Amino acid sequence: MGKDVIIACDFPGKSETLAFLDKFTGRKPFVKIGMELFYAEGPDIVREIRSRGHKIFLDLKLHDIPNTVKSAMKVLSRLDVDMCNVHAAGTSPMMRAAIEGLTRDDGTRPLLIAVTQLTSTDQKTMEREILIERPIDEVVMSYALNAKNSGLDGVVCSPLEAEEVHTACGWDFLTVTPGVRFADGDTGDQKRVMTPLEANRIGSDYIVVGRPVTKAEDPVAAYERCVREFCD
Numbered sequence: 001m002g003k004d005v006i007i008a009c010d011f012p013g014k015s016e017t018l019a020f021l022d023k024f025t026g027r028k029p030f031v032k033i034g035m036e037l038f039y040a041e042g043p044d045i046v047r048e049i050r051s052r053g054h055k056i057f058l059d060l061k062l063h064d065i066p067n068t069v070k071s072a073m074k075v076l077s078r079l080d081v082d083m084c085n086v087h088a089a090g091t092s093p094m095m096r097a098a099i100e101g102l103t104r105d106d107g108t109r110p111l112l113i114a115v116t117q118l119t120s121t122d123q124k125t126m127e128r129e130i131l132i133e134r135p136i137d138e139v140v141m142s143y144a145l146n147a148k149n150s151g152l153d154g155v156v157c158s159p160l161e162a163e164e165v166h167t168a169c170g171w172d173f174l175t176v177t178p179g180v181r182f183a184d185g186d187t188g189d190q191k192r193v194m195t196p197l198e199a200n201r202i203g204s205d206y207i208v209v210g211r212p213v214t215k216a217e218d219p220v221a222a223y224e225r226c227v228r229e230f231c232d
């Protein structure tokens, strides 16, 4: 598992997504398919992007009772994706059920990672709205340890937390970090952000980058800038 840049393909439909991917002549970036695209196009969009040779992170953030998550993961296990995820807030029994559902009859499965706290949530919002009064990094670490102890492969977390997650859970426990912005770019609704270069230095395994690439005037150049800063 090497370091890689994952592009969040947050597009409303197939035509916009494929037009975007067509710009990458000769390159096959690792692609994240999230709720918007999956709900619009269904599993066929996963098969289509896969058949074009991209690795896929299917970001559906499952969060429900263990039995429901297990059954849903069984369905997703039939799609040939590389990574998928659940919310750690669903707790350990749900995460263990997710692994069970995702594991195919031959014992293989995609990587399974857990969302800790969304990078759009900050300490104040967490206290006011979710009524969690502990420091956000303590909450993230506790979720990460639950994920690790449930057999998951890593977490989605802010790049600001990646180093601490590695210290607590080991360096082979993956950190997948959205909330990435160029030093000279807008932060938008992301509250806990870092540049690709900083994310590299603190040891993120994968960065997930959406708008800084998808909304760039030259998306390929923006992607290549991410790769240069993060992977070199």
Ligand code: C5P
Pocket: 008, 010, 034, 115, 116, 117, 118, 119, 120, 156, 157, 158, 178, 179, 180, 188, 190, 208, 209, 210, 211, 212
């Ligand atoms: O456009 P931007 O770079 O903010 O996109 C970040 C992507 O990462 C979005 O698809 C968002 O859903 C996802 N994500 C996130 N924070 C998390 C988990 C996933 O921003 N904690």
